Amino acid sequence: MRENRKVKEERIRRFSIARILEHWLAIITFGTLVATGLSQRFFSLDISQWLILKLGGIDNVRLIHRYTGVVFMTATLLHIIIATVGVIIRKWQPSMVITKNDFTDAIHDIRYYLGMENAPAQCDRYSYKQKFEYWGILTGGLLMIGTGLILWFPTFVVRFLPGELIPAAKALHSNEALVIVLLIAVWHIYNSIFSPEVFPLDTSIFTGYISRERMLREHPIELSRIEGTPAGEMSGHGLKDLQEMKAEEPPS
Amino acid sequence: MKGRKQIIFLSLALFCILAFPLFPVRAQDITLSEEAQACLKCHAKRGIVKKFDNGESVAAYVDPENFKVSAHNSLSCSHCHVDFSVDKHPERRFRSKEQYKIKSSLVCSRCHKDAQVRANPVHAGLFKEGKIHICANCHGSHSIMRVAGGRKFTNEEQYCLSCHGHAASLTFKNGETLPLAIDKSVLEGSVHNKLSCSDCHYGFSSEGHPQRNFRSRREYTLASSETCRRCHFDKYTKTMESIHYTMLSQGNLKAPVCTDCHGNHGIQAGRVEKALSGKRCRKCHENIFTIYASSVHGKALMDENNQDVPICVDCHMAHDIRNPLTLEYHERIPELCSNCHANKAIVGKYGLSTDVVKTYLSDFHGVTLGFYKKQREALYKPARPIAVCTDCHGTHNIVSSKGTDAVLLKANLVKRCRQCHPNATKNFPDTWLSHYEPSIKTAPLVFIVNLMYKIFIPVLVIGLFLQILLHIWRYAVNR
Numbered sequence: 001m002r003e004n005r006k007v008k009e010e011r012i013r014r015f016s017i018a019r020i021l022e023h024w025l026a027i028i029t030f031g032t033l034v035a036t037g038l039s040q041r042f043f044s045l046d047i048s049q050w051l052i053l054k055l056g057g058i059d060n061v062r063l064i065h066r067y068t069g070v071v072f073m074t075a076t077l078l079h080i081i082i083a084t085v086g087v088i089i090r091k092w093q094p095s096m097v098i099t100k101n102d103f104t105d106a107i108h109d110i111r112y113y114l115g116m117e118n119a120p121a122q123c124d125r126y127s128y129k130q131k132f133e134y135w136g137i138l139t140g141g142l143l144m145i146g147t148g149l150i151l152w153f154p155t156f157v158v159r160f161l162p163g164e165l166i167p168a169a170k171a172l173h174s175n176e177a178l179v180i181v182l183l184i185a186v187w188h189i190y191n192s193i194f195s196p197e198v199f200p201l202d203t204s205i206f207t208g209y210i211s212r213e214r215m216l217r218e219h220p221i222e223l224s225r226i227e228g229t230p231a232g233e234m235s236g237h238g239l240k241d242l243q244e245m246k247a248e249e250p251p252s
Numbered sequence: 253m254k255g256r257k258q259i260i261f262l263s264l265a266l267f268c269i270l271a272f273p274l275f276p277v278r279a280q281d282i283t284l285s286e287e288a289q290a291c292l293k294c295h296a297k298r299g300i301v302k303k304f305d306n307g308e309s310v311a312a313y314v315d316p317e318n319f320k321v322s323a324h325n326s327l328s329c330s331h332c333h334v335d336f337s338v339d340k341h342p343e344r345r346f347r348s349k350e351q352y353k354i355k356s357s358l359v360c361s362r363c364h365k366d367a368q369v370r371a372n373p374v375h376a377g378l379f380k381e382g383k384i385h386i387c388a389n390c391h392g393s394h395s396i397m398r399v400a401g402g403r404k405f406t407n408e409e410q411y412c413l414s415c416h417g418h419a420a421s422l423t424f425k426n427g428e429t430l431p432l433a434i435d436k437s438v439l440e441g442s443v444h445n446k447l448s449c450s451d452c453h454y455g456f457s458s459e460g461h462p463q464r465n466f467r468s469r470r471e472y473t474l475a476s477s478e479t480c481r482r483c484h485f486d487k488y489t490k491t492m493e494s495i496h497y498t499m500l501s502q503g504n505l506k507a508p509v510c511t512d513c514h515g516n517h518g519i520q521a522g523r524v525e526k527a528l529s530g531k532r533c534r535k536c537h538e539n540i541f542t543i544y545a546s547s548v549h550g551k552a553l554m555d556e557n558n559q560d561v562p563i564c565v566d567c568h569m570a571h572d573i574r575n576p577l578t579l580e581y582h583e584r585i586p587e588l589c590s591n592c593h594a595n596k597a598i599v600g601k602y603g604l605s606t607d608v609v610k611t612y613l614s615d616f617h618g619v620t621l622g623f624y625k626k627q628r629e630a631l632y633k634p635a636r637p638i639a640v641c642t643d644c645h646g647t648h649n650i651v652s653s654k655g656t657d658a659v660l661l662k663a664n665l666v667k668r669c670r671q672c673h674p675n676a677t678k679n680f681p682d683t684w685l686s687h688y689e690p691s692i693k694t695a696p697l698v699f700i701v702n703l704m705y706k707i708f709i710p711v712l713v714i715g716l717f718l719q720i721l722l723h724i725w726r727y728a729v730n731r
Binding site: 040052057112113154155156161162164167176178186187197 | 619620622623624626627630631633636673675676677679680681682683684685690695697698701702705708709712713716717720722723724725726727729
């Protein structure tokens with residue numbers, strides 16, 4: 001979201017320190033929540049029992065889950081507030097907002113995979129895949145926070161609302177947890193580790209930098225904006241062009 | 253040759269000595285005194301009756317065969333019946349048979365001196381009570397036998413009952429008494445009817461009748477019940493884990509021991525009808541039994557004699573009765589209830605769901621309970637009490653979850669919730685789906701949420717994998 005980044009020969013600044021720390025925080029809280037949460041959902045599995053006993057019992061696990069949830073909730077809400085404020089005061093561009101282009105890009109990419117287009121879709125700062133993941137996790141996270149609070153304070157909630165809400169919240173919480181875990185385990189882990197384009201690891205969120213080569217391939221519209229090249233001239237760059245470029249340049 | 257004769261003579265003599273006891277003294281060989289023979293001329297005939305003032309009577313008949321083998325066979329009649337002789341036959345009057353017997357007993361003391369009689373431990377116990385004892389009640393009259401030996405008993409029981417068939421009692425130091433008379437029919441009807449008296453009353457036999465001192469009747473009972481473990485060691489060791497044993501070892505002598513529940517001489521098989529088994533507990537736990545009797549289980553047992561319902565021992569165990577107020581016992585309750593309520597063969601007949609245990613164990617309270625149990629084993633961690641079956645349904649006062657009782661159960665539910673969730677309001681019990689698997693009828697909201705995700709999750713995962721596969725395929729083609 002932050003637009004000011006330095007252009008250094010081959011490396012382009014993509015994420016600020018704040019974003020890197022935010023990602024680390026997400027890894028830690030998300031990991032803890034998944035470990036303590038799934039072991040409660042699948043309590044009969046040996047590994048769940050092992051983990052829960054290692055953590056000192058079910059009460060401990062529930063406490064860890066709830067307080068980690070509080071940290072996760074604070075981080076999520078701060079993220080939303082800061083992003084909203086940042087966009088409103090026009091410090092940042094609303095680069096995560098879903099636009100019509102995202103849908104056309106998705107269709108374009110599927111056509112490209114099937115061999116009906118010559119080049120993949122040209123993306124801006126965030127591709128439709130990244131936006132899908134971001135909004136999936138964000139809305140899912142908000143749902144988890146809401147239902148999690150309901151499950152934490154059932155007596156309070158039921159004072160105003162029907163009792164069936166509690167088992168419904170439990171169903172939502174545990175099902176949505178599975179959705180998020182699958183989204184991360186399948187989609188995020190593939191795109192940032194196993195995808196042949198980034199393998200063995202997309203390091204940009206850890207170092208804060210991305211190579212110009214990857215920018216050109218994955219975010220050509222943003223690159224052209226940074227480098228001041230009109231977007232139209234960059235549009236010719238497809239995967240094939242990149243491979244040709246690769247052959248000319250010595251490997252770094 | 254002389255030596256040989258000696259050997260033959262010696263072996264013959266030895267044979268005679270050894271064989272002598274093999275030929276018992278026969279009645280015919282004994283010659284009664286002349287006086288006795290004279291008396292028996294009349295008294296060996298039946299029909300002579302002595303009448304008393306109160307209308308009672310006694311037969312003046314003497315069986316000569318019995319008398320011949322009695323211990324007193326060498327005596328003349330007048331040795332006991334003083335003043336009577338061949339010439340004299342005085343007429344005497346007695347108020348009753350009892351008075352006659354008492355007077356007759358006085359005759360015995362002419363030969364059997366008081367000190368000699370009291371030396372016997374059996375007599376010592378009797379005399380302590382200060383009552384008048386009639387010798388003939390135990391020893392008989394004309395057929396009197398030597399106490400040890402002489403008289404042939406076919407078994408020990410007969411021997412013991414020759415005294416204990418009569419009213420006698422034991423007095424303890426604190427003044428309590430214990431009747432020592434045993435009803436033969438009770439012994440014969442008991443499950444132990446093949447045992448001999450000394451199998452339980454060890455130390456007692458035709459030779460020994462030890463004198464024991466107990467402070468109270470209870471102390472005697474406690475000591476006697478120790479005898480059971482000689483055969484029933486498995487049950488005995490189980491009772492050592494029971495709350496009754498704990499109470500006893502802490503000095504509460506009222507805590508029940510074997511004989512308090514099983515009885516003593518009339519002992520019956522352990523597995524008796526359920527209603528009867530409950531009566532044993534009722535002896536002490538009257539209040540709880542009354543509450544149980546009005547419960548859904550109790551009513552079925554009392555009104556219909558239904559043998560499927562649990563009685564005290566089904567939940568509390570018969571011998572290793574644990575303290576039901578401990579957390580360990582509380583945690584075992586779902587297991588106890590599931591013995592029947594997860595068994596279709598038992599509860600299926602009554603239209604009850606066998607899912608009740610499963611739905612409990614897979615929900616919050618059940619999962620927590622499962623972990624508390626494991627934590628206790630693995631981490632020795634004390635746990636908080638967590639709601640189990642009885643916390644909502646009640647224990648001894650358990651009611652049916654159907655019909656009119658169900659309304660009562662539901663109405664009381666919020667009170668029970670409040671024991672752990674103090675701020676619970678009237679909506680709160682609805683957070684529990686009452687053992688139902690969520691369906692469109694019972695819990696539409698939960699059902700719809702689950703259904704949506706059942707569709708959404710596979711669609712999402714398949715979609716994502718297809719994307720990935722397409723991506724890899726394109727990458728491979730382009731290389």
